[in-house]
Amino acid sequence: MAELRQVKTNFTAGELSPEMLGRADLRAYANGAKRLRNVFIQPTGGITRRPGLRHVATLPGPARLVAFEFNTEQAYLLVLLHQEFQVYLGDVMVAQGTGPWTGAMLPQLGFTQSADTLLVCHPDMPPQRVTRTSHTSWLVSGWEWVAIPGFRFAPPGITLAPSAVSGLVTLSASAPVFEAGHLGTTLRFRGQAGTVVAVPNPSQVTWNPAEALPDTNASADWEEAAFSPVRGWPVTCCFHQDRLVIGGSRDLPNRLWLSRSGQIFNFDRGGGLDDEGIEFGLVSDQVNAIRAVFSGRHLQVFTTGGEWMVTGDPLTPSSIQLNRQTRIGSSATRIIQPVDVDGSTIFAARSGRAIHEFAYTDVQQAYQANDLALVAAHLIQQPVAMAYDQAHRLLHVAMEDGSLATLTLFRAEQVTAWTRQETQGAFRAVAEVEGRVFCLVERDGTLRLERFDNALMLDAALEGVSNVPLTVWTGLGHLSGQVAGVLAEGAPREDALVSGGAVTINPGAASVQIGLRYAHEVEPLPPDLGNAIGAAIPLRLVGVGFRLLDTQSLQLDLGRGPKPVPFRRFDTPLLDAPPPRFTGDARIAALGWSRDALRPLWRITGDAPLAFTLLSVTTDMRTNA
CATH class of the missing domain: 2.40.30 (Elongation Factor Tu (Ef-tu); domain 3)
Structure with missing residues (x-):
């Protein structure tokens, strides 16, 4: 009988695809997991239960979320709706107005920002500018062409x-x-x-x-x-080297226009002088409809057939050069704005099954497009929106099926880890504004604006504080008719039915969080037994140890259903008191033999709205091999 001990010190490979179950020889296998739900991977390698979602507003219909950062103190979220828009500063709507776009146009809107103006494009709509005239005053108007191409x-x-x-x-x-x-x-x-x-x-x-x-x-x-009601309008745009760059139009999908230097609406080519307008087409073996233009180290052009680099320092009619770099392609059915992550450009592939990193290599003097989701392709199901949270190094990707895939990306420590977020509803869009990640969530046929909040452990949640304990809490109209989780003065209570926008709790409390529960889940990959892996040999889990950080609840399933794990032998929590936060090692003994090599030896799961952070796992096993 052989005894084995395996120590998993990190989860820096995240959740792996089922196709990886036979690749125990890879580094990703040692640092990965079979299933990770509603958790984030820390850049240092640990796993933590994701924050809850704070309810911000109920929206009248489908929306597009756009970050608008006027300065470091005034960063807004623009919510583009059917023929209207709303402006939020923090969690408060500070302005609203009307616009010419329709709900059907929202997936195809392209946009870019300069100072106090957001430029908005759609191939079937004259391009618009949304201008901030004051904190509470925003105007929508057409572009003021000086010279149209x-x-x-x-x-x-x-x-x-x-x-x-x-x-x-x-x-x-x-x-x-x-x-x-x-x-x-x-x-x-x-x-x-x-x-x-x-x-x-x-x-x-x-x-x-x-x-x-x-x-x-x-x-x-x-x-x-080039742009008219007959020929269509610009598809997308960006600013690069003091020029406005227009990428494609309805009838000229593979053409680029660059304005005169310092004159963003003047596309007069004149006599080809250095500061005059530039125009050219992307000529190749196929029509490459432009889906995005992005200002990075170079001007980058993302098309349905591949990715291009436009060079010239500076860009002038005589110095400009265009070269195709890779052949991945972007979606033809919607515009998903690429995002910058540490100097590389992240974009969603046309296949809908991959997220690529468009990065420049000094050795080859060219761009490469590495697939960041190669070992977790099952989590990428037709992306619809992306947002990068620089503060936590998290890339959030909303999927067509309503899930949210989250990538922790930290190249210095070789961390590329995917997890999946789920809620009682569906994620429809995502945007990041100065470290705040907003989500468009569909619940019970209505669309809600919510954001991740580290102070909350429930979804669609609100919190309340009173000078005296209350038994009835109101203001929960968005949860009417639903069974909500309750956290009263830091301690979980029994779920309560929200009726008429109110819940009743007994005994009363002076502070509460009320929202929808969500369950986190951590399931390991099958153990690496060397040459014996996959063989029908008896395997026994002797014990498992978890190193925890600031954890209030641990529910462990060793094959007989999830059960709470006491952190200390004589833990006796006070009634209705917040569970203490535990940092240290929790050791659990196990019994029973198994012949199923793919069956998980343990599984962590739980929907208690309490903190949970796992740093490492030590597994002791015995086999008859």
């Missing part, structure tokens, strides 16, 4: 013939090329720009040039506005 959509042989050289000029086309949507757009003929003031028929427009024409000769030297 042009493009020749018509075949090269089609000419225009002017009826006069100045005034209101009728331009007659040699073939039908005009539509009613051309009204009010810019048209450039023989180098002169003018506005279309009427469209009498598909072969004629009435045009008002800014300057007189030299003659009335017909010419094929003409182009119309």
Whole structure:
């Protein structure tokens, strides 16, 4: 009979895919787990129960969450809704207004911010700017184009013939090329720009040039506005080297436009001088529809077919160079804004099953796109939104199925660890504002704005304080009809039914947290038994030791259901008193043999709204091998 002791000092590989169950030879296996639910991996390697979610507001419908950081003291959350928006500072709505976007447009909105202005794009909507004029006053207006870029959509042989050289000029086309949507757009003929003031028929427009024409000769030297109701509008945008960069439009999905330096709405290419506008297409073996442009070490372009690098220091019409780097691709059905993590750009793959790190390598002078979820691909199920919490080094990715995958990423310590967050509802969006992570959560057919709060251990939760103990607590309308968990003066109470926005507790308490319970779960991988792994040999768990930090509750399942573990032999908690926080080692003896090599030897689970942090695990076993 052989005795084995395995010590797991960290969980820096996070939850691993079922496909990894046979790879005990990998480092990730030694530092991973089979199942991690509602926990975060600390950058130092330990596991802690995730914070609860504070209820902020109930929203009228689907929304897009956008961070707006005016300065370090005034960081706002913009909630874009159907034809309206709301602005939150902390947990308080400070402004609201109307906008031209619809609920159906929300997944395809692209945006970027500069100072007090957020620019918003959608291929079927004229681009908008949301401007902060004061703390409580926000305005929405269209872009004020100084010079809109042009493009020749018509075949090269089609000419225009002017009826006069100045005034209101009728331009007659040699073939039908005009539509009613051309009204009010810019048209450039023989180098002169003018506005279309009427469209009498598909072969004629009435045009008002800014300057007189030299003659009335017909010419094929003409182009119309690249963006219009007829041709569609910009898809996405960003700022790079003091230029506004527009990536793609509805009818020109693979084209880039860069404004003049310091003039963000002036796209006049002029004579190709260094500070003038730049325009070019991404020409390759396939049409690469641009889904995002990102300002990093270089201008990065993310398309449905691959990732590109735009170089030039500085970018000028003569110095700019464009090179494709990788062939991963981004989603064509929604825009998921890439995020910066320590100088690398994290983006969601077109496949919907991977999250990639777009990082520049000095040795190769090129970008690589490493799959951060290679060993945890089962947790990535069609991402819909991402947000990075720099303070805790956590990347949150909301999935189409309503789950939230969380990645702890700390390269200095080789930590790349995924876990999965679940709640009584579904996560629909996520955003980070100055260390605060907000979530759009769907519960009982309604959408709620909530945020992670380290002071809470329940979801959709609110807390209350009173000078005297109360038995009835109100203000819980968002939980009406649901059974809520109660934490009274730091001690768990029996669950209570929320009726009419109120709950009754007995005895009363001067401070409470009331919200929805959620269960955390930690399940290890099968033990590495060397050559015996996978064989049907008897295996006995002799004992298991857990090193804990500031832990109030530990529920352990050794095969007969979860049971509470006393931290000390003579622990006798006082009734209705907060459980003490324990730091140290908890040792549990075990009995029984097992022939199932994939059955977990132990499992930690529990929905008590109490602190739990696991640092390491020591497992003692015996086998007949």
